Amino acid sequence: MGLLDDARELSIYTAYNTNVDAITFLDEETVQGLIDEFGAEAVRKRMDEYPREINEPLDFVARLVHALKTGKPMAVPLVNEELHTWFDSHFKYDIERMGGQAGIIANLLASLDFRRVIVYTPHLARKQAEMFVDRPNLLYPVVEDGRLTFRHPREAYRENDPIKVNRIFEFRAGTTFKLGSERITIPFSGRFIVSARFESIRIYTEPELKPFLPEIGLQVDGAILSGYQGIKLRYSDGKDANHYLREAKRDILLLKREKDVKVHLEFASIQNRELRKKVIYNLFPLVDSVGMDEAEIAHVLNALGYSKLAERIFTYNRIEDTVLGGKILVDEMNLEVLQIHTIYYIMYITHADNPLSEGELRSSLELATTLAAARASLGDITSPEDFKIGMKVPYNEYGEFVKLRFEEAKRRLRTREYKVVIIPTRLVRNPVSTVGLGDTISAGAFTSYLAMLRKKGKL
Numbered sequence: 306m307g308l309l310d311d312a313r314e315l316s317i318y319t320a321y322n323t324n325v326d327a328i329t330f331l332d333e334e335t336v337q338g339l340i341d342e343f344g345a346e347a348v349r350k351r352m353d354e355y356p357r358e359i360n361e362p363l364d365f366v367a368r369l370v371h372a373l374k375t376g377k378p379m380a381v382p383l384v385n386e387e388l389h390t391w392f393d394s395h396f397k398y399d400i401e402r403m404g405g406q407a408g409i410i411a412n413l414l415a416s417l418d419f420r421r422v423i424v425y426t427p428h429l430a431r432k433q434a435e436m437f438v439d440r441p442n443l444l445y446p447v448v449e450d451g452r453l454t455f456r457h458p459r460e461a462y463r464e465n466d467p468i469k470v471n472r473i474f475e476f477r478a479g480t481t482f483k484l485g486s487e488r489i490t491i492p493f494s495g496r497f498i499v500s501a502r503f504e505s506i507r508i509y510t511e512p513e514l515k516p517f518l519p520e521i522g523l524q525v526d527g528a529i530l531s532g533y534q535g536i537k538l539r540y541s542d543g544k545d546a547n548h549y550l551r552e553a554k555r556d557i558l559l560l561k562r563e564k565d566v567k568v569h570l571e572f573a574s575i576q577n578r579e580l581r582k583k584v585i586y587n588l589f590p591l592v593d594s595v596g597m598d599e600a601e602i603a604h605v606l607n608a609l610g611y612s613k614l615a616e617r618i619f620t621y622n623r624i625e626d627t628v629l630g631g632k633i634l635v636d637e638m639n640l641e642v643l644q645i646h647t648i649y650y651i652m653y654i655t656h657a658d659n660p661l662s663e664g665e666l667r668s669s670l671e672l673a674t675t676l677a678a679a680r681a682s683l684g685d686i687t688s689p690e691d692f693k694i695g696m697k698v699p700y701n702e703y704g705e706f707v708k709l710r711f712e713e714a715k716r717r718l719r720t721r722e723y724k725v726v727i728i729p730t731r732l733v734r735n736p737v738s739t740v741g742l743g744d745t746i747s748a749g750a751f752t753s754y755l756a757m758l759r760k761k762g763k764l
């Protein structure tokens with residue numbers, strides 16, 4: 306708990322994305338029912354076409370079945386607003402809860418009793434606002450009479466703001482179904498996200514608040530930014546991704562203007578390669594730290610031109626390939642730290658001159674996986690005490706194998722110019738839900754990293 310206590314002394318800013326996650330737990334009958342409704346042949350054909358957006362129900366079924374077959378965490382944008390009716394007619398939602406990296410991380414850090422958590426999201430409808438935990442350390446920036454003040458998000462909602470609902474499909478390892486004559490068993494538990502991508506939802510800082518970002522930067526010890534995956538290439542009012550990314554860059558520079566506040570970017574799946582490339586090239590060079598999962602590192606490397614390596618990571622998830630890919634990314638984007646979370650292990654890659662020792666970096670990852678294990682066990686983390694639940698969760702059964710493969714990889718690859726550390730995950734066998742576990746890992750890793758930097762006088 307020592308490291309967590311140190312981290313809890315920090316103040317953190319987090320933006321931009323929040324949404325409602327409407328979660329459905331998939332069982333055999335539901336999946337089979339979907340395949341039977343559309344016909345295995347049609348589903349298979351659409352899987353081969355690999356739609357990158359959901360325009361009609363078959364796009365959804367095809368990408369879902371593909372995700373279930375690989376057991377990979379995936380997210381596909383929903384661009385046709387009318388499909389909400391179809392989803393409503395086919396699924397009942399087991400739970401509705403806070404979604405979006407910024408929303409999940411704000412609730413997590415506030416519940417862990419961090420000194421102060423400032424959360425900003427450009428759309429704050431009443432329903433969204435009510436999904437924030439009722440904690441006095443959780444604040445939303447408001448400009449009043451030309452001055453920056455803070456209120457609890459529940460007191461800052463705006464009646465007419467749009468609300469964004471993502472559909473989350475939780476799937477569990479071992480569930481089986483038939484695609485024609487092929488019997489499929491889901492290899493890993495995880496989630497498939499249908500991300501609402503409509504014109505009305507934009508990722509930006511409102512013009513009135515923007516001038517106060519340097520002041521916010523001064524007030525916090527670190528910032529966790531996410532949601533860029535929600536930017537669209539083009540909007541009907543003539544704005545485009547370049548516009549929003551230019552503004553996003555300005556936001557980071559403004560946050561850092563008065564004090565070089567460390568910024569973590571939590572990456573999320575971006576299906577469109579052009580947009581993915583823009584987000585990487587515009588933003589990665591400006592931030593200090595980036596976090597992502599195994600599917601995302603593969604997609605990032607693919608966008609940077611390393612398609613063979615990307616394919617290998619996506620298909621085999623070998624530690625050696627992930628280390629190699631991580632080194633490339635840390636180097637090309639000159640990141641201070643890159644954190645990759647996968648189902649069996651979590652990894653940090655930094656340059657060799659990082660102020661933290663390998664042991665310290667490992668302890669940061671330990672904290673991260675313990676938090677995720679607590680959330681997976683409980684469904685939610687509601688107090689610092691919950692951390693102890695995570696400590697009871699054993700490391701996954703491949704833990705020793707992970708360490709062995711990592712040592713081999715280190716011997717084979719040149720790693721002298723880097724610090725590379727890895728830990729096996731504490732994996733909950735029957736998680737209450739898995740959506741947001743990556744956000745939990747990244748928030749735990751980044752804040753404990755900052756806490757150790759601070760102790761060394763390096764923050």
Ligand SMILES: Nc1ncnc2c1ncn2[C@@H]1O[C@H](COP(=O)(O)OP(=O)(O)O)[C@@H](O)[C@H]1O
Nearest residue numbers: 378598646647648681733736740741742743744
């Ligand atoms: N059952 C589980 N118990 C503990 N940790 C888990 C479990 N399932 C997944 N995780 C962790 O959560 C991570 C999921 O991250 P990610 O794919 O980014 O999800 P999200 O974006 O929904 O937060 C995995 O890489 C793994 O480390």
Ligand SMILES: O=P(O)(O)OC[C@H]1O[C@](O)(CO)[C@@H](O)[C@@H]1O
Nearest residue numbers: 322404405406471500534535741
């Ligand atoms: O890309 P979007 O639509 O902002 O959604 C992000 C999704 O990722 C999560 O934040 C989990 O990481 C979900 O809660 C949410 O549905």
Ligand SMILES: [Mg+2]
Nearest residue numbers: 573598743744
């Ligand atoms: Mg994630």
